Amino acid sequence: MNIFKYFGEIFGAIKSLWAGMRVTGYYFIHPGQIVTQKYPENRKTLKMTERFKGEVIMMHDENNQHACTGCGICELNCPNGSIEIITDKITNEAGKSIKIIDKHIYHLSMCTFCELCIKTCPSDAIGWGQEYEHAVFDRHKLTKVLNHPGSSLRKKPSKEPNQE
Amino acid sequence: MTNDQLKEKISEWVSGIEFPENKQYLEVLVPANSLKKLAELLHNTPETDFDYLISLSGVDYVSHLAVVYHLESTSHKHFLVMKVKTEDRENPNFDTVNEIWRTAEWYEREVFDMFGIKFNNHPDLRRLLMDDDWVGFPLRKDYKDEIKMIER
Amino acid sequence: MKEVIQDIIIRNSDDYIINMGPQHPSTHGVLRLELSLQGEKVKYVVPHIGYIHRGIEKMCERDTYQQIIHLTDRFDYLSAHMNNEAVCLNVENALEVEVPERVKYIRTILDELNRLASHQLWWCAFGMDLGALTTFFYGLRDREVILDIFEESFGSRLLHSFNTPGGLMHDIHPNFQKRTKEFIKYFRKKLPEYDQLLSNNVIFQMRTKGIGYMSKEVAISYGVTGPSGRASGFSCDVRKNHPYSAYDKVDFKEILDTTGDTFTRYKLRIAEMWESMNIIEQLIDNIPEGDYTAKMKPIIKLPVGEYYQRVETSRGEMGVFIISDGNKFPVRVKFRTPNFANLFVLNKIGSGNKIADIVAISGSLDLVIPDIDR
Amino acid sequence: MNSEYLVLFFLLGVVLVGGAIVFSMFVSPKSTNFAKSEPYECGIPVKSNAWIQFNVGYYLFAIIYLVFDVETVFIFPWGVVMRDMGMTAFIEILIFFFILVTGLLYAWKKGALKWV
């Protein structure tokens, strides 16, 4: 065994170990580089991006009106059956019987966030919510009714606005 | 080798070969009894040199069960789809190719697991993905499981 | 006559068997390796898989082509984008739809970003397998930057079903280009740190050099693709051999090595990270303007036939085999996932080594278990 | 001098561990089931016994160690008197080490230091 090789190996080893220790040592003396966040404390400043897929929501305007006509395309497109639509029939002022949604049920526990329901919705009634804290103690709480109680279908702006 | 040359070569080697239409690749339908012979020839002949078995999939065409081999040659870069089929749904049976392409061992186990197709001379033909005591072959079209499968 | 490669496992009833997995820190998921020991030496390795088999292939038979996409995220969750792309490309080819140039460019960039993120996670997990716990946090720290970019554009960090047959779900976020360039600049500084910390470390080299040798013949015969296969000299890069998306427009090297041991597989992935950054840099400023999706019918029906599409994921060759009978549901979808073949070689290259080496070898194969079980 | 302290420190260990275990026995919950008392086997039912004859490689090291450790014990007194004895001690330790190193080289050559 070559004695020079033997000692050369030892010095090479120490050098490579020192290179690694320099990296960790650098971070040890630079605590400013910490990247983790203190989560519940920074809840106020924590901003989700506008496209963040938190959960499916139905957009309601200030009059508690939504755009969902209950066509059921989202239900059809959902691969996991996480959307169920229960429709109801009412008679409108004109005396015509029309279909409205009674409940737009959304199972968050089954949702895989594939975005197909939102993509295919013809009236853009549903979209992504920014809520990200979904933990609950009972999984039945993850079944949500998307239309707010007492909400109604928004009147479509008529195609030819009346000329004053 | 071009697809036509391959066609010529393959029909020289084995009789009873069909070439079904396939838009993308050359496809060969082999009789089950000459599968092993053709596989060996494809692998060992320097001009064809199909040394890379990309994928081995079982298919249930309802009328018959089939195994599809996607082969590529790493030296010549040509591609071949080899197919065998059987109408025997009770006891389907093919020769194993795991000595030719080692990767076939697990693929064949998977096909056995999912379709119940047996491979002769396979060294370790057990269920791969499903439990050992699973009943039925899940990927067959006639597989029914009222509890675990939700029909739409 | 080519040499036949064999490794039939001969079991004895009095073998000293220990199970590595299903609940084990180093199997990266629910994988079970049955190790037969002789002292510290491993006589053979029998992988047992299927613990998280979800029947995705069966599920695909009742899904439309758009719906299949979100299932493919869940094979190799670290290269979700490439898996999506495989199905999308297959459907597009079958329909003979020409997707806009913009889509091709974006897909390629996202592929490479995803590959970077995946290799970073592999790097941290590999370091941890060998006992260097700090690597885990450095890798995740850098990966987090990519995930933030993803989140801004796709809304999700890991399983972004961003591809759809014909194009993309949305256009990329306006900040995307800027942030990606920032990331490349940042990561070019951080990647040498990986080398200092791990690659050049003498202990690491002792642990990995010469361990788990895989020859080119073995790699081909076992179908080992991706960086693991390329480390053995198996030129299996689909990006180079069968270019898809915008890979024919970029200039990049297929990194090949012939040493084929654990250290080579490691080095090759590090080199791939550099190469991925090169690819992104070539494309990021040249994304053409245009639509983010081609015009597609709401219900896609593939013409009758059998289609096969290959893409290169971060772990190897991913193949999608679709058989269509003209309906909106496929008759059969088969996914050729890279890890399935990559795991099978473990006994061949692992037996005869020590327990600690098995951990290193399986780490260097970069296994993702859902990808195996499907 | 205060060697009775040694007993004290011995007892301290016993008291600390014993006390904590006894205390823990009182406050900790108790429940049994079949799977809980099984030795850990990564979630697989345990088949064989863990107590087996183990590879001899480990014991070879133990034997070499024994040789060297006894030597070390002998060298320590030498270390103390080295200063006072001067050259004699130095020559003696050279001879001693020569024998020791020969032993090590022999073991090395014979492959006893190689893991099997």
Add this chain to the structure above:
Amino acid sequence: MDFNIYDFTSFTKWVDNALNSSMSPLLAIIIELIIIGLVFLLFYAIVGLLLVYAERKVCAVIQNRYGPNRVGPFGIFQTIADLIKLLMKELINIKHADNFLFNLAPFIVIIASFMAIAALPFAKGLQAIDFNIGIFYLFAVSSLGVIGILLAGWSSNSKYSLIGAIRSGAQVISYELSVGLSLLAIVVFAGTMQLSGIIESQADGWWIIKGHFPALVAFVIFLIASTAETNRGPFDLAEAESELTAGFHTEYSGIKFAFFFLAEYMNMFIVASIAATMFLGGWMPFHIAGWDGMNAIMDYVPPIVWFFGKTIFVILMMMWFKWTFPRLRIDQLLNLEWKYLLPLNLMNIVLVAFIVLMGWYIK
């Protein structure tokens, strides 16, 4: 009473006299023992808890994290919370385990570390037992803990534990040689094995400075070997999380596990303080012969601060190792010892002897 933090001799004497004068000698001794016992018990617990906290915080900062920050300010009560949690955990009995040995193992590891602490010189006069073969005693006792580890692994009836235990056995006995021989270098320099004597011999400079090159080599070897002997850092093969899940203590639960955990940190403290005592002058302030002004300033810092400062320095080094390096494999571990450290150590001893003979060290 004459109490000063620079010299505890008079303080301990005063306590001794006060007790002896007020009661019978037997009672005095018993009271004395109880006081010492309580002090050490408290000291042991505090050092253990602080070290666990320190390691978490150090590794967190190295890994760009905050580390514990929930329980108390900066999370300083985290380890206490963990201790309470571990106390409340169920002690699971393992089927077919050798119950007697299984329960004996934590006793052995803890007793071994307690016995070692007895001989540590914390400051002038603050040393429970000052053996004339002090360093030899420490060297012997600190390696006793491996018996506990072996028993724990063997008695658990788990395959992982068994492999871990046997690995640890092979590892600890091997590295003990290097620990002994690297300490021997200082014994040769100092010419005594009594710890107080060794510290006194460093009054005009620590051995690592006075003994220059060979002392430095011995120090480095000691650091490596002692890290291995405490089953830490890159040498944690007995635990080897990624291979053996938890190694020898896989089957231990609750407070029994906590003792293995505690013993690991105490052993780290013990070897660090041995290193501080032997190479870095123990509680001796930093002195350079001739520089009286600086020496006087250094003297203002109390010895106990010096001792703990040096110990913490060595502990930080060991933590730094642990959080940087990958783990070695068992055969490489033994290679490192038998083919590198041991021959180097033997050469080093000869070199030391030669230097002492020629008087080439700094006097």
